[in-house]
Amino acid sequence: MATTLPLDALQYADSPRSAGVDPEHVQKLARSTASLPPIVVHWPTLRVVDGVHRVHAARLRGDDRIDVRYFEGSAGDAFVEAVRLNTSRGLPLTRVDRAAAVSRILSTHPHWSDRLIASAAGVTAGTVAAMRKRSTNQGEQLNTRKGRDGKLRPVDPAEGRRRAGLLLAERPDATLRQIAADAGIALATARDVRERIRRGEDPVPRRFRGPEEATDIGGLAQPTAADVVSGAAEADMGLLITQLRKDPSLRLTEAGRALLQMLSAPLLLQGDRAHLLVDAVPGHRTASVVRAARGCAQRWLEFAEHLERHT
Numbered sequence: 407m408a409t410t411l412p413l414d415a416l417q418y419a420d421s422p423r424s425a426g427v428d429p430e431h432v433q434k435l436a437r438s439t440a441s442l443p444p445i446v447v448h449w450p451t452l453r454v455v456d457g458v459h460r461v462h463a464a465r466l467r468g469d470d471r472i473d474v475r476y477f478e479g480s481a482g483d484a485f486v487e488a489v490r491l492n493t494s495r496g497l498p499l500t501r502v503d504r505a506a507a508v509s510r511i512l513s514t515h516p517h518w519s520d521r522l523i524a525s526a527a528g529v530t531a532g533t534v535a536a537m538r539k540r541s542t543n544q545g546e547q548l549n550t551r552k553g554r555d556g557k558l559r560p561v562d563p564a565e566g567r568r569r570a571g572l573l574l575a576e577r578p579d580a581t582l583r584q585i586a587a588d589a590g591i592a593l594a595t596a597r598d599v600r601e602r603i604r605r606g607e608d609p610v611p612r613r614f615r616g617p618e619e620a621t622d623i624g625g626l627a628q629p630t631a632a633d634v635v636s637g638a639a640e641a642d643m644g645l646l647i648t649q650l651r652k653d654p655s656l657r658l659t660e661a662g663r664a665l666l667q668m669l670s671a672p673l674l675l676q677g678d679r680a681h682l683l684v685d686a687v688p689g690h691r692t693a694s695v696v697r698a699a700r701g702c703a704q705r706w707l708e709f710a711e712h713l714e715r716h717t
Contacts, residue, residue: 408473414470418454420481428497445474447476448484509541585599
């Protein structure tokens with residue numbers, strides 16, 4: 407709702423326009439026979455957020471009052487509103503002014519997404535992202551950013567999903583809403599994480615993983631038949647087990663820890679350690695150990711086949 411204020415009561419500091427008032431634009435507004443739209447004024451400082459040229463045009467017309475609408479918010483929010491309004495209508499901001507505005511908004515609203523800042527400043531999200539990387543005033547790294555829809559989202563979607571996986575393992579009785587809130591992710595994302603864990607999959611989909619992780623289901627490199635023949639699969643065993651140990655859905659459950667311990671045992675059979683174990687078997691027990699080893703291998707093969715059928 408608009409009201410009126412005396413022109414002398416208005417403040418003019420903190421404009422996003424580096425060049426100040428454009429006399430030609432003021433003259434154009436003053437000559438117009440149409441009523442000037444209300445200006446936007448920050449409450450309670452009475453600083454003009456949008457409409458400085460209209461104020462000068464009103465003075466030129468001989469007016470002593472002007473219609474205003476109040477903006478309530480912080481000084482930083484008022485500056486963002488000034489940039490948004492001056493970008494979307496009236497005399498546009500220059501490219502230099504928009505760049506300066508982005509730099510300032512990054513310092514006052516670092517939790518805003520690149521797209522949200524871009525929409526306010528009239529630039530591309532790529533421009534904001536590049537300026538964010540070059541910024542020397544980044545301060546504390548934030549885990550979430552506010553999007554154009556007003557929702558907070560994690561900067562690294564993978565990190566939020568990993569936190570949710572840990573929380574689901576630690577607090578199996580917690581509601582999905584609680585998990586989502588504590589992990590800083592959307593409720594739908596928390597639900598997807600739970601379903602992926604139930605299926606034995608990595609909580610983080612391939613598209614959210616880094617190049618070193620996005621190898622196969624669960625982020626694990628699957629050895630091929632050629633690898634087995636060449637012995638390359640044996641070299642990959644240590645990496646496979648290491649990656650499995652990092653999975654919260656395994657290491658934070660009793661059954662998962664037991665499985666990881668059993669899977670780690672064959673690592674003792676590689677390299678020099680295998681020779682030590684062979685030397686430790688007395689001659690009269692060689693046949694028995696061979697049968698036991700083959701039996702263990704058969705049980706693991708049956709387990710692997712059962713797991714493949716189950717999934």
